Amino acid sequence: MLSTSLGDHAELRALEPWQAAELAAFTDRVRAHLTPWLPWAHTVVDTESARQFLQRYAESQAVDGGRIYGIWLDDVLVGGTLFRVFNPQQGACELGAWLAPEAQGRGLVTRAASAMIDWAVSVRGxxxxxxxxxxxxEASIAVAKRLGMTREGVLRSVFPMDGVRHDLEVWALLADEWAGSE
Known part of the structure; x- marks a missing residue:
């Protein structure tokens, strides 16, 4: 099993279909915290829906597309990161993350996202x-800033969730900016 230490008894590792029960229990425990931001927090409601969600990412990863990872703290799933979009042919990806309230304030998402950016830029080009x-x-925007990303603008009314259309800010980092920050 491949994993990356995030320090302080935390690890970033693949989140796979066989871990569906663990993701379902995590989502159920922190659903109220996640649902304002993440559409999947509305649809992952039991082990089977979690398995289907994780299977879609396993299939996507198998064709060099999006992939999903969990963040474990003391061997308890407390969050995750994903490449919602991963397109090496175009040289672009979209990174996202989430974290349980009790795990916030430790820098876990920033360290996990940094590891993912390092891999995407350095290994995959x-x-x-x-x-x-x-x-x-605000917490997610703070992570984007800590990662050295630039706010490029707002996509107005682009994201439908719960019958309401939401705006999304676009933050981005270019490979030469990442290499220059080290």
């Missing part, structure tokens, strides 16, 4: 990493 975020999600 990705030129552009995007971070799409609700203008109301």
């Amino acid at each position: 990705i030129s552009r990493v995007e971070w799409l975020v609700s203008p109301d999600n």
Whole structure:
């Protein structure tokens, strides 16, 4: 099993279909915290729906597309990251993350996202990493800033969730900016 240490007893590792029960339990426990931001928090409601969600990412990863990872703290799933979009042919990806309230304030998402950016840029040759975020999600915007991303603008009324259309801010980082920040 491949994993990356995030320090302080935390790990970033693949989140796979066989872990569906763990993702379902996590989502159920923190659903109220996740649902304002993440559409899948509305649809992952049991082990089977979690398995279907994770299977879609497993199939996407198998064809060199999007992929999903979990963040474990003391061997308990407390969050995750994903490449919602991963397109090496175009040299672009979209990175996202989530974290349980009790795990916030430790830098876990920033460290996990940094590891993912390092891999995408250094190993896979990705030129552009995007971070799409609700203008109301201050914690996520703070992560984008810590990663050295630039706010490029707002996609107005682009994201439908719960019958309401939401704006999304676009933050991005170019490979030469990432290499220059080290």
